[in-house]
Amino acid sequence: MSKPEGATYQKYLPRIDEESRGYWEALARHELYFQRCRDCGTKRFYPRAVCPVCLSSSTEWVRASGRGTVYTFTVTHQNQAPGYRDALPYVLAVVELAEGVRLMTNVVECAPDTVRVGMPVEIVFQDVTPEMTLPMFRPV
Amino acid sequence: MSIWSKTAVVGAWEHPTRFAPHMTPFQIHAESARGALADAGLTIRDVDGFFTSGVGPIGIMSLAQHLNLRPCYLDSQSIGGSSFVSHCLHAAAAIAGGLCTVALVTYGSTAASERFAIGTGGSFATEPPDHFEAPFGPTIVGSYALVAQRHMHEYGTTSEQLAQIAVTMRHHATLNPHAKYRDPITVEDVLASRMISSPLHLLDCCMISDGGGALVLTSAERARDLRRPPVLIRGGAEAVRHGEIGTRDLLDVASFQSGPLAFQRAAVRPADIDMCMVYDSYTITVLTTLEGLGFCARGEGGGFCADGRIALGGALPVNTDGGGLSSNHPGMRGIFLVIEATRQLRGEAGPAQVRDARLACVHGTGGMLGQRHSGVTLILGRT
Numbered sequence: 001m002s003k004p005e006g007a008t009y010q011k012y013l014p015r016i017d018e019e020s021r022g023y024w025e026a027l028a029r030h031e032l033y034f035q036r037c038r039d040c041g042t043k044r045f046y047p048r049a050v051c052p053v054c055l056s057s058s059t060e061w062v063r064a065s066g067r068g069t070v071y072t073f074t075v076t077h078q079n080q081a082p083g084y085r086d087a088l089p090y091v092l093a094v095v096e097l098a099e100g101v102r103l104m105t106n107v108v109e110c111a112p113d114t115v116r117v118g119m120p121v122e123i124v125f126q127d128v129t130p131e132m133t134l135p136m137f138r139p140v
Numbered sequence: 141m142s143i144w145s146k147t148a149v150v151g152a153w154e155h156p157t158r159f160a161p162h163m164t165p166f167q168i169h170a171e172s173a174r175g176a177l178a179d180a181g182l183t184i185r186d187v188d189g190f191f192t193s194g195v196g197p198i199g200i201m202s203l204a205q206h207l208n209l210r211p212c213y214l215d216s217q218s219i220g221g222s223s224f225v226s227h228c229l230h231a232a233a234a235i236a237g238g239l240c241t242v243a244l245v246t247y248g249s250t251a252a253s254e255r256f257a258i259g260t261g262g263s264f265a266t267e268p269p270d271h272f273e274a275p276f277g278p279t280i281v282g283s284y285a286l287v288a289q290r291h292m293h294e295y296g297t298t299s300e301q302l303a304q305i306a307v308t309m310r311h312h313a314t315l316n317p318h319a320k321y322r323d324p325i326t327v328e329d330v331l332a333s334r335m336i337s338s339p340l341h342l343l344d345c346c347m348i349s350d351g352g353g354a355l356v357l358t359s360a361e362r363a364r365d366l367r368r369p370p371v372l373i374r375g376g377a378e379a380v381r382h383g384e385i386g387t388r389d390l391l392d393v394a395s396f397q398s399g400p401l402a403f404q405r406a407a408v409r410p411a412d413i414d415m416c417m418v419y420d421s422y423t424i425t426v427l428t429t430l431e432g433l434g435f436c437a438r439g440e441g442g443g444f445c446a447d448g449r450i451a452l453g454g455a456l457p458v459n460t461d462g463g464g465l466s467s468n469h470p471g472m473r474g475i476f477l478v479i480e481a482t483r484q485l486r487g488e489a490g491p492a493q494v495r496d497a498r499l500a501c502v503h504g505t506g507g508m509l510g511q512r513h514s515g516v517t518l519i520l521g522r523t
Contacts, residue, residue: 010275010402011275011285012274012275013273014271014274014275014276015266015271017268017271019268020268020271023233034386035279040493040502042385043385043386043387044384044386045267045272045386046268046271046272046383046386048268051430052385053385062281064282071290071390072286072287072289072293072390073286073289073338074282074285074288074289074337074338075278075337075338076279076282076337077334077335077336077337077338078260078279078281078336078337079260079261079279079282080260080261081261081277084277087277090277092276092277092282092337094284094286094390095397100387101385101386102383102386102387102388103272103386104272104276104278104511106277107275109232112191112322116155116287117289117290117293118293128275134275136359
């Protein structure tokens, strides 16, 4: 788990809005949730108020195990944006959670060149500011 | 009522500049409009439909002022670099539907002289999906690299096969006097170039140049009286792909939807196509696009692109101008796809001419392949 970087954090900070607040608040408690429609049962990520399958507004939050596998990844060697250029090389990845939904993330706590598609990973809750925790993953 | 083959590209002009620190983007738009209208044998007073993109959310009004246009039909469709291909599709519908009679599509950019880091700059998007992606640092290159890595995993596609695409585009550029990069390269050169976002090397990536171009479209009936051989809009379709609900198959790119629909509308098959223009933002874009268009099956793109088939002299010459990998790429390349296809179908492509080219397929990709992207396919044919 990383230390909060506070005011020095230069990377993109998500905007918490009314559709996503529950997701980000859970991450701050070091819990990962996705949504499931109470009417049609479809799981969805990222969080949104209306189920795009059946247009229901009736939604429940489902806690994820935090385990998954790398669906795809890239080792980023060039990014001029503040914050990211100081973190090169870093692994941008799409992880498929054990529950079946995919999310974009970083694979951390390993040498970038050891990451492979299909690699089992588990969640690392990165407290990037006192208010914001991001879901990242490390090899199991 | 079908709109297909009722409209035509009658004017096409590519700005020769590749680096223009002495010019503004609007100036490139204006010079390109002049070039395309002169090519068509029409004047700016004939224009009553205006199409552009890359000028900001409501910038089409400013550009209309710059050109002193009073169109009765405006369209600033903005879906990334494919926008200008989409403009042609929309112009065909508008002309066939009687909403305008002469459509002008313009593009201009000074991305290179402004030193705009298109592919490896930060994310500037702030819509809801971005908040679940941008924190992790996806560059544009990185987004396409995610697709490349997955393709390699599922189908054993290799870096050598991707590199061969860049080598082929460079070979075509050696025949184009305006191309920015004209020195031949080898697969080894591509693999030895520095890694930008694995598995994509520097030479797997399109360049950043300045440039622009313009197109003029009108009805097929009116086109018969104009000075250039008309290039008919035979069919077309567009599509969008995104992360869905966390379920997207990253190899199911937009051309899998727009391609078959465009072919169906044109009542032709991939085997009928004489040459193809594909947005080559990255080598992987060409490979996945050709799979989606149906020139080969999903997963077979690596072998298809690596055996000479997409080179001049092959069964399906692709990007005969050298593409964004070697000719020009001012940030949004779609217009050049239509311009080069038009040159080919008119028989004006010089040493890069595909013999007796009668039918061309154009496909523009816009946005970020591994996140959200658009695809627009056009089938163009000479009469």
